[in-house]
Amino acid sequence: MSAPLDTDQLQTFVAIVDTGSFTKAADRVFKTQSAVSMQMRRLEERVGKQLFVKDGRGNRLTAEGEKLLNYARRIIRLNNEAIAAFDDNRLEGTLRIGTPDDYADRYMPEIIGRFAKTHPNVELYIVCEPSVDLAEKMARGELDIALVTHNPRARQSDVVRTEPLCWVASANHPLRDDSPVPLAVGRRDCNWRQLACSALDADGRDYQVLFTSWSSTVVAAAVLAGMAVSVLPESALRPGMKVLSQQDGFPPLPPVQIGLMKRPGLSTSLMTAITDHITACLDNISPAVAPDDLDNDMRAFGRNATRLRSVPLMPGW
Structure with missing residues (x-):
């Protein structure tokens, strides 16, 4: 029988x-660089495949390394969940999380579901508002964690996901x-709106904003009704939408990034627990949402919603 993979490795x-x-990895795992290399x-040797190749002064994953990465994240996550399930000193308290409503719709079901399994004694307080408003709440100490559209010109956040804007x-x-x-599109300070308008301006194409809303649901409804064009990250595509390309006369858009803001002074254990779940969940999000997958996500959200205390949804980007 083959020996199991070493979770420490x-x-x-x-x-x-x-x-x-x-x-940098050596610093994170508290080992020497030689120990990391070993x-x-x-x-x-264990998997019988080369995982890294030299790329200039650094290293990059091989195709086999990319394949292992997905399994490694899943094994580590399950290992952590198993340990947490038998931890008598499990985390307790309240965690205040902020997210725009479009991120809540796409990402929060899996984040909430996994976090609830491993930390059932932590109450989640969810606020849905635009990124700019969430940043202000973070500055006032009203939130512990916020998922926002990364915009270094407006606010500081750690990038946890990058994907195409369509x-x-x-x-x-x-x-x-x-x-x-x-x-x-979203309101005037919406980063995606600014990117869309700038791209059309640079391309010399005329446009008219017919619908402005803080709610991604309202914007999506206008698109699905055939009344307007909008921009969405790849993972936020909904059934009934199609992506427009340069062949359709639309200029390319820069990728968008999702950032994570953290309140200074937040319990290290709580911070680590939620950020690990967020990073792992965003890593597993598929590029597009199929109808069946969307239904499954919403059912998962419903199973965990009973233990959430939330303010009324304030939609926005």
Whole structure:
């Protein structure tokens, strides 16, 4: 029978990927760089595959390394969940989390579901507001953690996910060829709106904002009804939407990043617990939402919603 994988080696492996170097990973896992290198040699011997190759002064994952990474994260997460389930000193208290409503709709079901399993005595207090308002609440100490659209010009946050920003229209209604382009977007300080308008301006294409809303649900409704075009991250695509490309006359958009803001002074154990869950869950989000997957996510959210205390949803981007 084959020997099991060493979770300590897997944690070091993931740390190298997350930090981008053996040196930084050594600091994270409290080992010397030589010990980290030795662990990776042993892990490569264990799986019988090369996991890293030299890339200039650094290292990058091989195709086999990419394959192992997904398994490593899952094994570590399950190991942590198992330990937490038998921990008599499990975490307690209240954790105040802020997120825009579109992130709540797409990401929070899995985050909430996994966190509830491992930390059932922690009460989650969820606030849904635009990123700019969440940043202000963080500055006033009213939130512990906030998922926001990363915008270094406006606020500081740690990037936890990067993905394409897409032009979207209804898949069931023909897009009119006439100008200007009808847009459904967030309010004026919405980063995605600014990126969309800047791209159209640079391309010399006329547009008209027909729908403005803080609610991603309202914007999506305008798109699905065939009344407007909007922009969404790849993972936020909904059934009934289609992605528009340069062949359709729409300029390319820069990728968007999701950032994590943390309140200074938050309990280290609580901080580590929630950030680990958020990072792992965002890492597992698939590029697009199929109808069945969306239904499953919402059912998962419903199972855990009974233990949440939440303020009324204040939609926004």
